[in-house]
Amino acid sequence: MAHTENEILAGLAEIVNEETGVATEDVKLEKSFTDDLDIDSISMMTIVVNAEEKFDVRIPDEEVKNLATVGDAVKFIEGAQN
Amino acid sequence: MPSPRTRVAVTGLGTVNPLGVDVASTWESALAGTSTARTFENDWKERYGLSVDFACQLTPGALDSLSRPEAKKLDPSGQYAMVAAREAWADAGAPEVDPTRLGVVVGSGIGGIWTTLDQWDVVRERGARRVNPFTVPMLMANSAAANISMELGARAGAHTPVSACASGSEAVALGMGMIRDGRADVVVVGGTEASIHPMTVAAFANIRALSTRVDDPEHASRPYDVDRDGFVLGEGAGILVLESEEHAAARGARVYAYAAGRGMASDAYHISAPNPEGQAAAVREAIEDAGLMAEDIKHVNAHGTSTPLGDIGELRAVSDALGGVTDQLVVTSTKSMTGHLLGGAGALETVFSVLAAHHRTVPPTINIENLDPETPMEIANGAPVTLADGDVAVLNNAFGFGGHDIAVVVTSS
Numbered sequence: 001m002a003h004t005e006n007e008i009l010a011g012l013a014e015i016v017n018e019e020t021g022v023a024t025e026d027v028k029l030e031k032s033f034t035d036d037l038d039i040d041s042i043s044m045m046t047i048v049v050n051a052e053e054k055f056d057v058r059i060p061d062e063e064v065k066n067l068a069t070v071g072d073a074v075k076f077i078e079g080a081q082n
Numbered sequence: 083m084p085s086p087r088t089r090v091a092v093t094g095l096g097t098v099n100p101l102g103v104d105v106a107s108t109w110e111s112a113l114a115g116t117s118t119a120r121t122f123e124n125d126w127k128e129r130y131g132l133s134v135d136f137a138c139q140l141t142p143g144a145l146d147s148l149s150r151p152e153a154k155k156l157d158p159s160g161q162y163a164m165v166a167a168r169e170a171w172a173d174a175g176a177p178e179v180d181p182t183r184l185g186v187v188v189g190s191g192i193g194g195i196w197t198t199l200d201q202w203d204v205v206r207e208r209g210a211r212r213v214n215p216f217t218v219p220m221l222m223a224n225s226a227a228a229n230i231s232m233e234l235g236a237r238a239g240a241h242t243p244v245s246a247c248a249s250g251s252e253a254v255a256l257g258m259g260m261i262r263d264g265r266a267d268v269v270v271v272g273g274t275e276a277s278i279h280p281m282t283v284a285a286f287a288n289i290r291a292l293s294t295r296v297d298d299p300e301h302a303s304r305p306y307d308v309d310r311d312g313f314v315l316g317e318g319a320g321i322l323v324l325e326s327e328e329h330a331a332a333r334g335a336r337v338y339a340y341a342a343g344r345g346m347a348s349d350a351y352h353i354s355a356p357n358p359e360g361q362a363a364a365v366r367e368a369i370e371d372a373g374l375m376a377e378d379i380k381h382v383n384a385h386g387t388s389t390p391l392g393d394i395g396e397l398r399a400v401s402d403a404l405g406g407v408t409d410q411l412v413v414t415s416t417k418s419m420t421g422h423l424l425g426g427a428g429a430l431e432t433v434f435s436v437l438a439a440h441h442r443t444v445p446p447t448i449n450i451e452n453l454d455p456e457t458p459m460e461i462a463n464g465a466p467v468t469l470a471d472g473d474v475a476v477l478n479n480a481f482g483f484g485g486h487d488i489a490v491v492v493t494s495s
Contacts, residue, residue: 018150019151021149021150021151042215042216043215045215046214046215049211049214053212
């Protein structure tokens, strides 16, 4: 069953918190992974790998560079699961 | 530029190991003569057919200070080293030092073997895409040194000697060199190992290196006992803060002891069998490097792994290096309590050597029921030994597969 935007955001926030220690409440749609959340490229790949498993989607490597904000990632995952 | 004879002070200590979660608890347990070898509380023996199902595992709670995200980016070997390094750095008073004059030398015999094997399991069972992107920075042998250098902002150089069971002592020796050569004022040195894994246990068991005393693991590590039958695997890290005497004095640092001499030799002999000539050469060099005479050595923290040939062979090599002048010294093998930390062993035992010089107390060798009559020196058999008044020099040996011989001399003043 497809996850809603809020479910994806909440799930992503859990992954970000687990991998980087950033508080879940700080993981908001408008936040930039690099500029606001200080997530480096390897941590970003860890988040991608975990998100793929959690939401049963595939996030191609060439897409990852387009996921600048949390909202970008939520939107991509929402679209990819359909 | 400091002269080659710049004295190297030890101003900070840190460790996590089977005896304790820090230096204080470790020393207390060591003086109490505590055995840490236990049967595994898992199904490895039944599941994999291991012939040896015990080891000296890290003290529970030793890693509690690491945050979860921190722990996830470090192999256990890196976690041990990081916790020990933080303790050592705080113990030294977090010295203010020019980052370009601060170095790190932390060795490991194997590196991130848990990460390596876990991620291979991931590839086989779940496919390549699921491999942890942090795998490479976690498994590399230099991971501990690199992460500690980043933690402390150390930019004078971060190095990782890999010389099997001599790695930790080689790190101490190379760190001394960084200060003497004028490359650094402060160097964080040590060694780490986290290799109690069914594959590693099987591999060591298959070369008959491990004790097979499965019915009585607590008494399995018994250096100098007639019935010793191999070593017991241990794990953990030992870290020391080395500092030029001048730098330590300028900031009024507490000095535990001095890293006064080092000797490094290689056997060029056999991949696993020790060669007493190489061992004696390292010991001789270390004592000479410290500017001492044989009679100055009051205590030896021996490599003493509890193997039938190695224990006595080492002491004979020491005796040879000292020209037979050994009546004044007392030997111990703290591996009787901690097991063998492999690449962490020499570093933890340098910590013990520093504490012995500082507190003038030799921790015991436990589990000797029948002292091997071939033992050529006094052993701290079963109880701590207080060293007599006067200057104390301690010799610490570490030898590794491949014929790596390292000796370090620590002095009380």
